[in-house]
Amino acid sequence: MKMQPQIFRRIIRNALISVFIYALPVLAMFLVLYVRGERPWKTKAQHTVHTGHHRQP
Amino acid sequence: MKIVESVFQNLSTWGLPVLVLTLGVVEFSLGLYKKHWDNNERILDIVCYTVPKLIVRPLVAYCGLKFLPLVLPDFKGAFEWVPFWWGFLIICVADDLTQYWYHRLHHEVPFLWRFHRTHHSAPYMGMAMASRQNIIYTLFFSQTYLTTALVYIGLGYPALFAKGVKSIITTLAHSSIPWDKPLYQNKWLHPLAWVLERLISTPATHHAHHAASNDDGIGHYKGNFGNMFFLWDVIFGTGIITRKYPSVYGLQHYHHEEWYAQFAWPLLKSSKEGSELAANGPMVADETSTPQEPEPIPHTTAIPASGHIVPG
Numbered sequence: 001m002k003m004q005p006q007i008f009r010r011i012i013r014n015a016l017i018s019v020f021i022y023a024l025p026v027l028a029m030f031l032v033l034y035v036r037g038e039r040p041w042k043t044k045a046q047h048t049v050h051t052g053h054h055r056q057p
Numbered sequence: 058m059k060i061v062e063s064v065f066q067n068l069s070t071w072g073l074p075v076l077v078l079t080l081g082v083v084e085f086s087l088g089l090y091k092k093h094w095d096n097n098e099r100i101l102d103i104v105c106y107t108v109p110k111l112i113v114r115p116l117v118a119y120c121g122l123k124f125l126p127l128v129l130p131d132f133k134g135a136f137e138w139v140p141f142w143w144g145f146l147i148i149c150v151a152d153d154l155t156q157y158w159y160h161r162l163h164h165e166v167p168f169l170w171r172f173h174r175t176h177h178s179a180p181y182m183g184m185a186m187a188s189r190q191n192i193i194y195t196l197f198f199s200q201t202y203l204t205t206a207l208v209y210i211g212l213g214y215p216a217l218f219a220k221g222v223k224s225i226i227t228t229l230a231h232s233s234i235p236w237d238k239p240l241y242q243n244k245w246l247h248p249l250a251w252v253l254e255r256l257i258s259t260p261a262t263h264h265a266h267h268a269a270s271n272d273d274g275i276g277h278y279k280g281n282f283g284n285m286f287f288l289w290d291v292i293f294g295t296g297i298i299t300r301k302y303p304s305v306y307g308l309q310h311y312h313h314e315e316w317y318a319q320f321a322w323p324l325l326k327s328s329k330e331g332s333e334l335a336a337n338g339p340m341v342a343d344e345t346s347t348p349q350e351p352e353p354i355p356h357t358t359a360i361p362a363s364g365h366i367v368p369g
Contacts, residue, residue, distance in 0.1 A: 001167040001339075001340045001341055002167070003165065003166055003167060007165050011161075011162070011165060014293045015158075017292070017293070018154060018158065021150065021154060021292075022150065022151060022154060024150070025143065025146045025147045025150050026147060029139070029140070029143040029146075029147070032143075040138040040139075040140065041138045043138070
């Protein structure tokens with residue numbers, strides 16, 4: 001039994017929209033952090049270097 | 058915040074099983090399973106509830122947390138810096154949209170249907186059948202792997218809350234206790250109902266997905282795929298909102314296959330003639346599981362007094 005062509009087309013179309021939806025909250029987070037001038041990943045990196053919780057290069 | 062944290066931590070260990078058990082006892086006491094919960098169904102429901110929790114999930118978590126450091130050594134805790142609420146939102150979307158697709162493909166790709174059929178064969182709704190799945194469906198369940206990966210990369214804390222909220226919503230959507238009914242009966246609650254039924258799965262929308270027939274205009278087994286969020290069905294046009302509950306659940310041509318065949322197909326087959334789970338059974342036996350193009354929800358919809366969605 002094969003999938004109906006219209007079902008297949010709709011799956012492809014909706015999957016492409018899903019890629020955008022997956023990315024949306026990640027992009028929104030970086031946008032808000034950028035606007036606020038916050039760089040939490042740098043703070044974390046500095047913290048780990050000072051406390052020695054992260055491997056040194 | 059400590060209290061909330063403690064609630065969600067306990068929910069992820071003993072809290073959810075207690076909630077499920079309590080609801081199950083209430084449902085059973087109220088006679089909501091009617092006379093459908095026979096011995097075969099009972100064994101299947103209990104096996105499906107216990108095996109994933111006791112074997113599959115701990116095994117995947119253990120192997121995943123051993124395997125991930127080998128393939129992604131630099132990613133351990135790499136995203137611990139993500140602010141809590143952003144982490145919560147990212148996980149809610151990533152987790153539930155992935156499950157929406159996993160679920161939808163099992164309905165729309167004929168080859169996959171039989172791995173998900175066990176969840177739909179129950180002629181009743183409730184806690185007993187909420188975890189009822191074929192073992193192969195459970196093994197490849199994307200969320201199990203996603204959670205392990207999220208914990209590894211440092212998003213375990215927001216994942217704890219996202220998973221907790223999701224568990225409550227999906228559990229209550231499967232319950233035979235229609236907690237959403239007062240929202241439709243009281244006019245002053247209609248604005249809240251309008252938002253909730255589009256945002257999350259409710260008993261009305263999810264029960265429609267488990268209906269045995271679409272003929273009554275309430276059942277919609279070819280859609281309403283959302284688990285935590287119903288929003289995906291609204292966006293992709295796969296949902297129908299009626300604010301009513303189907304009168305018959307399950308599959309139109311259910312053969313009451315042996316519990317072990319439903320649990321472990323294709324490793325174990327059914328002896329029932331004509332069953333989709335039999336050795337020479339059809340991939341999709343009846344109209345119930347034949348994927349067809351559902352009517353999409355228009356983006357502008359209105360719900361009249363009858364409760365049925367009509368184009369706005």
